Amino acid sequence: MRHGQAAAPGRRERAKADKRARILAAARALFEERGFERTSMSEVARVADVAQGTVFQYAATKAELLMMVAEALWGAHEQANTAPPRSAPAAGEPAAQIAALISPFVAVMRRWPEPTTWVAREILFGADMPHRQRVLGRVEGLEEQIAARLRHDRAGAPGAAAATGARLIVTGVLAELNRSRQGRIDGEDVDLVLRRLIDLVVAGAGAAR
Incomplete structure (x- = not known):
């Protein structure tokens, strides 16, 4: 091995990475096909071709497994859609920019409504566990991107x-998203509801100068 060159992963590390990838793929497929509530950890283990105890080594609960999938999907989305620097948001009205930032969540909700709304519930009310913490870190990053667009609005909202x-x-x-899981809002109306919310916040943040 050359000086400064990272060592190749050993057999054990490769086996762990392979198991993790199979568990992720199985969980995602089952959550998409059957929904969160109808999927069991034993089914995930069967589809991933691992022991059920192995699944629990990567996620202690089914909710944590869902957050593991959510974190992986969010990371893949960010890699495929590199955001502009937060110090220099893209041109355009801030409300439209913010709507574009959250549009992937609405699109995913329409494609996989039940698992997505469970993700929203876990973010808001879930137990403090490792995969949820990673998702919360990405939520904070999204908040920072939105705040940057509010600061660069013509009204120039102050930092706080x-x-x-x-x-x-x-x-x-x-x-x-959580309300839609409870049947309290039509999924087709989510775009309109969220755009109204964004418009109200943009107007209020600008008025806080």
Whole structure:
């Protein structure tokens, strides 16, 4: 091995990575096909071709397994859609920019409504576990991107107002997704509801100058 060159992963590390990938793929497929509530950890183990105890080594609960899948999907989305630097948001109205930032969540909800709304519930109310913490870190990153767009609005929302406004928008998105799981909102109306929320927050943040 050359100096400064990272060592290749050993057999044990490769086996662990392979098991993790199979568990992720199995969980995602089952959550998409059967939904969160109708999927069991034993089914995930069977499809992944691992022992059930192995699944619990990677995720202690089914909810944590869902967050493991969510974190992987979010990471893949960010890699495929590199955001512009937060110090220089893309041109355009801030409300439209913010709507574009949250549109992937609405699109995923329409494609996989039941698992997505369970993800929203876990983000809001879930137990403090490792995969959920990683997802919360990505939520904070989304809030920072939204706050950057509020700060660069023509109205120039101050830092504290921009941060609060971003938190309100993200919390509102999660709350509306959770309401849709409870049958309290038609999924086709989510775009309109969230755009109204964004418009209100943008106007309020600008007024806080």
